[in-house]
Amino acid sequence: MRERIEAQTAIAFNLTKGKSLKLIDIYGKQVADFVCFSSVDDGEQLSTKATIDLNGTIRLSEGQQVFSNRYEPLLTLVQSSVQYHDLIHPACSPAMFQNLYKKKDHPNCLDNLKGILERDRIPDPINFFMNTHMEPDGKIKVNEPLTGPGDSVELHAEKNLIIGIAACSVEESPCNGFRCTDLEVIY
Ligand SMILES: [Zn+2]
Numbered sequence: 448m449r450e451r452i453e454a455q456t457a458i459a460f461n462l463t464k465g466k467s468l469k470l471i472d473i474y475g476k477q478v479a480d481f482v483c484f485s486s487v488d489d490g491e492q493l494s495t496k497a498t499i500d501l502n503g504t505i506r507l508s509e510g511q512q513v514f515s516n517r518y519e520p521l522l523t524l525v526q527s528s529v530q531y532h533d534l535i536h537p538a539c540s541p542a543m544f545q546n547l548y549k550k551k552d553h554p555n556c557l558d559n560l561k562g563i564l565e566r567d568r569i570p571d572p573i574n575f576f577m578n579t580h581m582e583p584d585g586k587i588k589v590n591e592p593l594t595g596p597g598d599s600v601e602l603h604a605e606k607n608l609i610i611g612i613a614a615c616s617v618e619e620s621p622c623n624g625f626r627c628t629d630l631e632v633i634y
Pocket residue numbers: 480538539555556557614615616617
């Protein structure tokens with residue numbers, strides 16, 4: 448299955464244990480907000496904090512796993528054509544657009560994911576391709592993604608999962624290179 452994620456929208460689908468997905472940045476510099484849930488255990492979902500804890504790093508690199516709030520592996524990152532993915536930032540949201548940009552009714556990843564997944568509660572996402580730089584003093588800066596057209600990640604499911612992916616809606620900062628574009632998923 449090959450599915451387009453139009454700019455400033457989200458998609459959801461099921462991924463069976465043992466299957467893989469490939470997420471492609473079609474034009475480059477586009478962040479993907481990625482969340483997942485166990486499809487058999489309603490209380491188990493992505494935890495970026497457990498992922499940071501178990502991998503011992505704020506980055507996510509090829510060969511490392513994505514963990515749940517139960518500290519169990521959900522996915523393995525089997526391929527990544529760039530080095531930077533963000534595990535720190537929340538999904539962009541109405542509150543974020545209001546607070547940082549004084550904008551109302553802006554498309555946003557949180558509402559897009561809530562809508563497509565039909566869930567009120569969405570865990571903090573993995574922001575694939577997001578280029579967050581941390582200074583030695585702890586300050587963080589979001590730079591433009593390093594992805595060019597066709598850069599991708601590939602993930603292998605370690606459990607039966609429900610997956611939600613949003614093409615990030617921020618066009619006001621370097622996060623997506625100041626413009627929002629489409630992504631593609633093959634699963
Ligand atoms: Zn976003």
